[in-house]
Amino acid sequence: MSTNITIKEAANTLNISEQRVRTLCRTGVLSATKFGRSWMLEQDSVNHYGLQSAHVVAEDHATYDVHKNTKPIALSFFSGAMGLDLGIEKAGFDVRLACEIDKYCRQTIALNKPNMALLSDINDYSKQDILNASGLREADDIDLIIGGPPCQAFSTAGKRKAFNDDRGNVFLKYIDLAIELNPKYIVIENVRGLLSCPMHHRPHDERGSEFPDLTADEMKGGALNFILSKLKKSGYSYSFNLYNSANFGSPQIRERVIIVCARDGETPPYLLPTHSEKKEYGLPKWKTFKQAVKGLKEHQHLNFPEKRLKYYRMLKSGENWKNLPEKIQKEALGKSFYAGGGKTGFLRRLDWNKPSPTIVTHPAMPATDLAHPEEDRPLSIQEYKRIQEFPDNWEVTGPLVQQYKQVGNAVPSSLGCAIGKLIISLINNEKVNQFIGFSYSRYKNTSNHEWEIQFNEAYKKSIEPTLKQKEISFG
Missing domain, CATH: 3.90.120.10 (DNA Methylase, subunit A, domain 2)
Known part of the structure; x- marks a missing residue:
């Protein structure tokens, strides 16, 4: 039952004038009852209005609702307005924590998920901070960590500074923190530009026969290669592809790279589509x-x-x-x-x-x-x-x-649900069917198998002149 508060208390909570609060009461925006010349307001109504209007700041807090259940546990980072997480929840996960720095996204999360743990800048938290906020102990096994680090550093529309950009640095923080938390599965969501962005960009006027060969980090795809190397060294296997959301029931052609990483070392299968453009594979047509x-x-x-x-x-x-x-x-x-x-x-x-x-x-x-x-x-x-x-x-x-x-900026809920269903199937050791030859996106050569072949061939080609020179020197 909601507690009643006075006009003055509501004004202090919302950081607005008492006259403004009275206006909100008279117009029915705030739930209140008038007694003579005074108003008594419902605290829940004041809090709701404060979050919705951003008059109340969404503060960091631990989960308010730690309960034992049989649902697998997920932790969300770079949560945004929670489109991806709603899909994960729909698939059957208990999303315990959201980590988001944007002011308005935090307000949205706090308003719709008041009992969920809420943290802000990922750089400010350790493994123990995450566990404490989520109501977890060191011995608890986390099933899934999921996040879409800021994509501007990798977008083909930007300057593509990758990890030299502050937004790129939080990408590495996410990977390091996820590995330290050691969940069964880690999921990374990002834009198509991640597939081709170098980790370090060498200006074009510093390339050519008179300059040193490009290193692996300076090549197209160097940023992703660096991330995958960190995951492999930590024992995680992975698969990835560029997925069109329309193939999973979204009424939108939106393509995102989804990397699924597994602690058990088994290469995860691709997401299972539910729709296709022209009813291929007997699936329903894309939604309109x-x-x-x-x-x-x-x-x-x-x-x-x-x-x-x-x-x-x-x-x-x-x-x-x-x-x-x-x-x-x-x-x-x-x-x-x-x-x-x-x-x-x-x-x-x-x-x-x-x-x-x-x-x-x-x-x-x-x-x-x-x-x-x-x-x-x-x-x-x-x-x-x-x-x-x-x-x-x-x-x-x-x-x-x-x-x-x-x-x-959100990820369509249907794509999140497809990710969640795949992970739950893997946790339960269920067989996941694969549609051989399915066109997951509008682009070619976007799977981990094709990408690795192309990257390795390009790297080998880039260092061939140096290898030949060494053969001559030692011949």
Whole structure:
């Protein structure tokens, strides 16, 4: 039962004026009862409003609900708005802890999962801190540690500084901490750029016959090779692939590298798809945007500027700037018309009958527009949540632009569920079927087998001149 507090106590909790609290009471935003000229407020309502509006800071805390159950235990790092973790939970895990530094994501976690342990900057915690917060002892066996370290350091759209970037450094902290905690399985989620990013970037004007050969760390894929080497030295086997979320039931074409690492040394199988583009392997077809947003009535959204709406009114579902007359294309895109690349994000209306393209952190930026198939507006935050498979009642905190950012950065719940189901099958020693030849993504040579062959061949080729020189020197 909720405790009642006074106007003054509520104002102190929310760090707002007493007059503002009275207004919130009169308008029904806060649950309160008036006695004469005074209000008594429900503490739970005040706390909920504080977290939702970010007037109350989501502080670090240990789990409030340590209970014995038969569910396997998972710990989450770089949790964001918890899309990945909701899928892990759905698969049957007890997610004990979330570790997240972003202010608004922390508010979202605290609001929706108040009993879950919440920590902030991963760099500030030791193995023992993690165990204490999770209500675990040294002797307890952790089943799964899962995390998606910040991807900007590896993104092909960024400067690709890898581990020279502060965000890259937390990647290494995550690996080191996960190995020290020694779970049965470690899962790493990241962007496609991880497959090709070097650990150390050598400027192009410092390459060539007059310079030393590229080291393994300086080659494409050097960052991933370094990570995999650390895991192997610690006794973990692994497999990875680039997975399209649409193949696992998400109404979205969103591709992520998923690395599954096993303490027992057995190479894990790939994730088991539940859908396919054209019903291949007897699976249901990909889910569509129309299926995802069916029944939605409430919509909060940003707006396009009028100068862009002029062109949207000329486009139908599934069309983009390329469907405009060439003269209008040049007018609409300006200098961008003459830039390279496909420019597929410009003036883009979603197709009712296809999965959504990859959700971005802002649906109304000129080069990454995500417009409704028919209405002259960007996608709403409610549509964002459906596409990323958050429950409708999952509350996302902060200003609308921050809500878009949180949901846009998330991993679709269906992909998380596929990961969780695979791990549970492995824990239970169940056979996992594999679909030989299945196209997990739109790209080729993205599995661990293909990647290792390519990396090793490239490395061997890069050092051949040096080896030949040595043969001549010692000949």
